[in-house]
Amino acid sequence: MNAQDLKNSILQLAIQGKLVEQRKEEGTAKELLEQIKAAKEQFIKEKKIKKQKALSEITEDEVPFDIPESWVWVRFGEIVNVVSARRVHQSDWRKEGIPFYRAREIGKLAEFGNVDNELFIDEELFNKFAESGVPKAGDLMVTAVGTLGKTYIVKDDDIFYYKDASVICLENFYDVSSEYIKLIMESKLMEKQIKSNSGGTTVSTLTMVRMNMYCLPLPPLEEQKRIVAKIEELMPYVDKYDVAYSEVEELNKKFPEDMQKSTLQYAVQGKLVEQREEEGTAEELYQQIQEEKKVLVKEGKVKKPKKLMEITEDEIPYDIPENWKWVRLGDIFEINPRNTVNDDTTVSFIPMTLIEDGYRSEFSFETKSWGEVKKGYTHFRDGDIVMAKITPCFQNLKSAIMLNLENGVGAGTTELHVLRAYNDICLEFFLWFIKSPIFVSTCVTKMTGTAGQQRVGTDTITNYVIPLPPLEEQKRIVAKIEEMLPRCKQLVK
Incomplete structure (x- = not known):
């Protein structure tokens, strides 16, 4: 009442x-x-x-x-x-x-x-x-x-x-x-x-x-x-009751959102699930990624990336489990890659208006020939993580994993960053990471441009320091997040 x-x-x-x-x-x-x-x-x-x-x-x-x-x-x-x-x-x-x-x-x-x-x-x-x-x-x-x-x-x-x-x-x-x-x-x-x-x-x-x-x-x-x-x-x-009631209502409104943020924060700090010795270490996974990257470069499938700077202690924002590893996003993802596709191939074309948040399989898109869209647009393909880089879409966590594209390939709005994994990692873990409060708040402080149209730069994304868990732990973290977040949403009702 x-x-x-x-x-x-x-x-x-x-x-x-x-x-x-x-x-x-x-x-x-x-x-x-x-x-x-x-x-x-x-x-x-x-x-x-x-x-x-x-x-x-x-x-x-x-x-x-x-x-x-x-x-x-x-x-x-x-x-x-x-x-x-x-x-x-x-x-x-x-x-x-x-x-x-x-x-x-x-x-x-x-x-x-x-x-x-x-x-x-x-x-x-x-x-x-x-x-x-x-x-x-x-x-x-x-x-x-x-x-x-x-x-x-x-x-x-x-x-x-x-x-x-x-x-x-x-x-x-x-x-x-x-x-x-x-x-x-x-x-x-x-x-x-x-x-x-x-x-x-x-x-x-x-x-x-x-x-x-x-x-x-x-x-x-x-x-x-x-x-x-x-x-x-x-x-x-x-x-007095009105004041108290309003305060409780505000807490009730904020609680589900705060709980979701806390869940994601616990997840990226290694506090959401236990660590298991039999799942190996992130260092082993990291070395596998680097070896795969060398093979892809040698085969001409990706360009040789610039060597990134060593991570300093000042860049580490919080403690993580011993079997995790701090890495830069550019170490494990190819940032904003370009596709090599025949011009007459039919592909998905997705302008910003059709970009939805968090989808993994079904979404709306137009179909065009690759020759029409290969220039002047962002490239992506099935399995890429995309994220808005402009305000206010960035703060609204507009990000997704691309799946079920026409012929597995697409292009679209230039206001996206694209993260393409070098080898087999749990994409959903990294999707949830870029939705986490710490990632969003840190990137916001590094935005450039005018007040009405600010964006997160490629260098910021490439050099962003991110915690890497072992692969199986990544999957268990995602499973726990997907178990808990629907409960957060239920609290809104």
Whole structure:
């Protein structure tokens, strides 16, 4: 339950007579209603308010819940005088004078208690309107367009006029608790009545006729005041609950993401699965990769790479297991290779718009002849790891393993880095590594280019220092990640 739900529950208890006790000495709402009727007749006789058409009796179908015996169901038109303003033409608007409020200003007053007003009318015009009535302290101003039913209680020092048809005034001629009426206006009871006028959706305007006919439960006057006092006592606790609830919600939202990041961080530090002596060492795997690289260079299948610098202690960000080895990405992958394919071969063409994150087998692509795409585009083939190198795609971890390309070959957007393994390694392990927080955050600090279009350079990727586990451990790490991450995602629901 969020804070608004809690507030709604408290309001519902209040208007059902369940928030405070009933007291016999406070009389009944029926007695109060008779006094209001008598006062209304006197005001009509004195021509302070106009006589209205008789309102229909409230039917059983209109009563949504039970109320205490000392309460009574009434229509708004029975306890307040529902009125609107005289027409103020746009030509009468001024930049100073008496404030002139539309629904938007009343809505802000209702929510914040103050408003930076931009429209005014002449004091002379206001005084003219005052002859037929202007808002007075205790009256309630209700928004009649836009968000309907927002209610502001006029204060003692308020002097303003308001827009007809945009705002309705509930003249509180008998001093029924204005605060209690405002609670009714904020309740689900009123929300449902307003929505019922248009078959379930909020109507575009709130008319005087509708306002007169809406129903509300009326307690004795002193009980109204006690209900308001209890609400005012409880609302600070609701506000504290709102803060606490928001903090918990934020933690709940962040927890799955933080858990995923922690899982990946544990994985690349060798803390996610145990090490097994029978699986050999990363040094042995590294030597196998270097031997395979020499064979590929000798056969002309790859270009001889530049010798990379030895890794220094300053470049090592954290400890890894003894059977692991720190290497540079360029030591175990050919970075941004070029393909050698016949021009008439049909291949996959993948622009950035079709690049998806993390796929391994099924994705969308266009087909073109190699002759059309071999120049001016990035080359890749089945088994290559691709990663976006530009913002914001890079930070969004847009990376994948290419599989099921047309004839095993493809080309596409130039805004990709391509990592092609020299020999048999677990591609998924390295895919997860380039999604890890440490890889992303480190690369972000080394981006170049303008603020609107930054990219990770080839040198950064080639020389990036990465931990290399033994091959079988790579596979077990991937299996554990793929077991745990779906659970992280389930926590979001």
